[in-house]
Amino acid sequence: MMSKKIPFYQADAPVVILVRPQMAENIGMVARAMMNCTLSELRLVRPRESQLCDKAVAASSGAQTILENAKVYDTLDEALADVRFALATTARPRDMTKPVYHPEAAMKLCQEHLGRGEKVAILFGAERTGLENEELIPADGIIEIPLNPKHCSLNLSQAVLLIGYSWFRLTRDWDNTHLATGGSMPATKQELNAFLEHLENELDERGYFYLPAKRERMQRNLRNIFTRAGLTGAEIKTLHGVVIDLTRPISQK
Amino acid sequence: MMSKKIPFYQADAPVVILVRPQMAENIGMVARAMMNCTLSELRLVRPRESQLCDKAVAASSGAQTILENAKVYDTLDEALADVRFALATTARPRDMTKPVYHPEAAMKLCQEHLGRGEKVAILFGAERTGLENEELIPADGIIEIPLNPKHCSLNLSQAVLLIGYSWFRLTRDWDNTHLATGGSMPATKQELNAFLEHLENELDERGYFYLPAKRERMQRNLRNIFTRAGLTGAEIKTLHGVVIDLTRPISQK
Numbered sequence: 001m002m003s004k005k006i007p008f009y010q011a012d013a014p015v016v017i018l019v020r021p022q023m024a025e026n027i028g029m030v031a032r033a034m035m036n037c038t039l040s041e042l043r044l045v046r047p048r049e050s051q052l053c054d055k056a057v058a059a060s061s062g063a064q065t066i067l068e069n070a071k072v073y074d075t076l077d078e079a080l081a082d083v084r085f086a087l088a089t090t091a092r093p094r095d096m097t098k099p100v101y102h103p104e105a106a107m108k109l110c111q112e113h114l115g116r117g118e119k120v121a122i123l124f125g126a127e128r129t130g131l132e133n134e135e136l137i138p139a140d141g142i143i144e145i146p147l148n149p150k151h152c153s154l155n156l157s158q159a160v161l162l163i164g165y166s167w168f169r170l171t172r173d174w175d176n177t178h179l180a181t182g183g184s185m186p187a188t189k190q191e192l193n194a195f196l197e198h199l200e201n202e203l204d205e206r207g208y209f210y211l212p213a214k215r216e217r218m219q220r221n222l223r224n225i226f227t228r229a230g231l232t233g234a235e236i237k238t239l240h241g242v243v244i245d246l247t248r249p250i251s252q253k
Numbered sequence: 254m255m256s257k258k259i260p261f262y263q264a265d266a267p268v269v270i271l272v273r274p275q276m277a278e279n280i281g282m283v284a285r286a287m288m289n290c291t292l293s294e295l296r297l298v299r300p301r302e303s304q305l306c307d308k309a310v311a312a313s314s315g316a317q318t319i320l321e322n323a324k325v326y327d328t329l330d331e332a333l334a335d336v337r338f339a340l341a342t343t344a345r346p347r348d349m350t351k352p353v354y355h356p357e358a359a360m361k362l363c364q365e366h367l368g369r370g371e372k373v374a375i376l377f378g379a380e381r382t383g384l385e386n387e388e389l390i391p392a393d394g395i396i397e398i399p400l401n402p403k404h405c406s407l408n409l410s411q412a413v414l415l416i417g418y419s420w421f422r423l424t425r426d427w428d429n430t431h432l433a434t435g436g437s438m439p440a441t442k443q444e445l446n447a448f449l450e451h452l453e454n455e456l457d458e459r460g461y462f463y464l465p466a467k468r469e470r471m472q473r474n475l476r477n478i479f480t481r482a483g484l485t486g487a488e489i490k491t492l493h494g495v496v497i498d499l500t501r502p503i504s505q506k
Contacts, residue, residue, distance in 0.1 A: 020473065029408075033411070035401060035404040036400045036401055036404055036405060036407065037400065037401060037408075038401045052293070061406065062404060062406075063404065071462075073342070099483075101362055146419060146421065146422070146425060147289045147290065147418075148289055148290060148291045148421070148444060151285075151288040151289055151316065152289060153314065153315075153316060154289065155282075157411075158410075158411065161411055161414065161415070162414070162418055163414070165400075165415055165418075166304075167398065168401070172399060230352075
């Protein structure tokens with residue numbers, strides 16, 4: 001599982017730069033997606049609507065601090081002034097020579113540059129038009145989000161979310177699987193075997209294993225079923241109770 | 254880069270099941286996110302609004318066929334009737350014993366089950382409440398999307414997008430980096446060297462390398478700069494022109 005020590009946001013993370021965003025709601029949703037992924041620094045180049053208007057704040061769904069701390073610039077060059085490494089997102093291949101990275105590789109590269117103390121930024125274009133060719137020029141590379149080529153249009157905040165998720169995914173260590181046991185440990189083999197013997201004894205007394213030639217196989221099948229279930233100690237206790245009650249005549253109830 | 258042969262959608266992909274979705278717009282955005290990721294089969298359990306209403310179709314942004322082919326069910330059990338392996342998405346750990354997977358591991362597991370010819374489904378809960386405990390019971394496991402634990406609430410369509418992206422990412426082979434050259438091949442070393450000699454000769458004639466002791470180092474620095482730029486043949490031609498023009502006296506223009 002994730003470490004519990006994840007901070008509210010990361011200081012050494014890429015800056016998100018939105019170039020000419022059109023809709024306040026999208027700016028808000030970008031802030032929300034950023035906070036989902038522990039990104040915190042937002043810069044806006046000539047936004048049509050303010051990042052602090054009601055629509056933006058409502059759409060940010062609790063990520064208002066990112067909007068409050070966002071800086072607004074007149075030009076992309078100004079927004080990039082202190083940035084040493086910038087990647088631009090675009091779905092469309094352009095007629096220019098730039099290295100193109102998928103999000104995972106792009107975020108690894110950003111991490112390397114951040115590790116050398118560089119300011120790193122990721123550029124996102126306007127909702128409909130994306131980044132213009134001249135806006136791609138200052139970028140050191142392109143991030144292409146691989147999606148269905150017949151339907152690859154993404155909402156601005158969804159593009160930020162996918163990039164942010166790749167970032168978060170890269171910067172966190174976690175096990176890929178863990179068993180949620182509600183606090184209960186997995187049963188010991190001894191506990192499991194005690195239950196299986198309980199079950200088999202009750203079945204045996206009722207003639208379940210009446211064909212000696214098949215006994216071993218039937219037993220193995222049963223044991224496989226309950227072994228595969230990955231039972232906890234608490235569940236073993238539940239099953240003991242089930243067998244006890246099943247073997248009780250109805251009249252006694 | 255991605256193969257060009259990606260179909261409109263994949264037949265052998267997980268089914269997306271939305272349990273009690275509240276907003277038609279969200280159903281539409283889910284369809285859009287599904288099509289982004291080549292998922293195609295959508296099932297709805299007791300949606301409050303129709304997946305075919307105007308709001309849903311508008312929000313689907315071209316993914317209308319997914320809405321048209323979506324099936325509606327009264328109960329989750331009916332929606333799961335032909336499903337052999339199901340995973341449920343939830344941000345919150347529950348008091349129950351289920352394996353929990355992050356999206357990448359979950360999609361690998363889905364792929365294994367699909368490979369054995371099984372119908373596979375991924376369950377998403379209602380917008381506000383998520384999946385109820387009883388709705389988690391039929392699931393063979395839980396998908397937990399790792400995000401900032403202090404701000405992990407996702408829009409329904411964003412959850413579908415992140416899971417779908419993990420699916421798409423898993424089922425596609427691509428190189429992580431490629432150079433977009435606008436059709437032009439990277440220059441040969443011979444072309445590069447011819448340019449460097451052109452440049453050095455012009456500089457030499459003007460006394461740039463006036464300190465013999467530093468000549469080698471200055472030359473090496475220059476060569477490193479232009480080698481690192483990863484120039485194409487077309488760009489080499491451009492640079493030859495630049496040197497030619499730079500060395501032309503202004504009066505001749």
